[in-house]
Amino acid sequence: MGTRFDKRRFYADKGPASLFERVHYIMDPVKEIRFTGHFLDRQHDRHIPQNIIDRCQNFDARKWKLVAAEVRIDKGKFVNSCWEIPVNGDIYWLVIGFGNAAETIISKKYSAFRRTEYTKEEYDFVEQVNRELMQENRDI
Template structure:
């Protein structure tokens, strides 16, 4: 996830992209230098990365792109600019947060 890559899309993702009138061509060209990491899901029992959500602005609209294994788009979400992805179950500090930050650092390296 540390270099630009063309993301793959399966049937579910293509349905979401079409149903949400998303700019597919722009949302499948991942670039970590211009996309912002919103969240990462890591298995706490193994330390293995599961998926991550990234924010990207395209033509004045903010999109979240969920990327899973194999650089595959899981789904896309058209979000309000002020949305930050924090809810009751989101960990933002402490041992679990540090654990995930370590896994992310290795992935981005």
């Protein structure tokens, strides 16, 4: 099921820095991830071992690598984030969306995210929105 708004994917290695600061600000306190039916279907379809799922349930943003965030481009706010989880020499990507719900999981060796294109104006807008949101949080 698709979304009703346009999204762009931004990567942590390319910024904007304020977006990824914001993702960490929101996700750092999260300790547990909820699994949706869609997620469990993807686990089954992609033959993801149960021990990987068990590891995902105990989320720790300080130990996992933030890879990417998808942003609702009309608002500039992230709608999901992708985290890299190393397990026994393999790397998995876990996408976490609204309500700390796991959306999907995939082994990095079988897939790669496609880079999404965005304009300089979109990048600047996302940077500004998230910088302002982080400033508001610092002012509280």
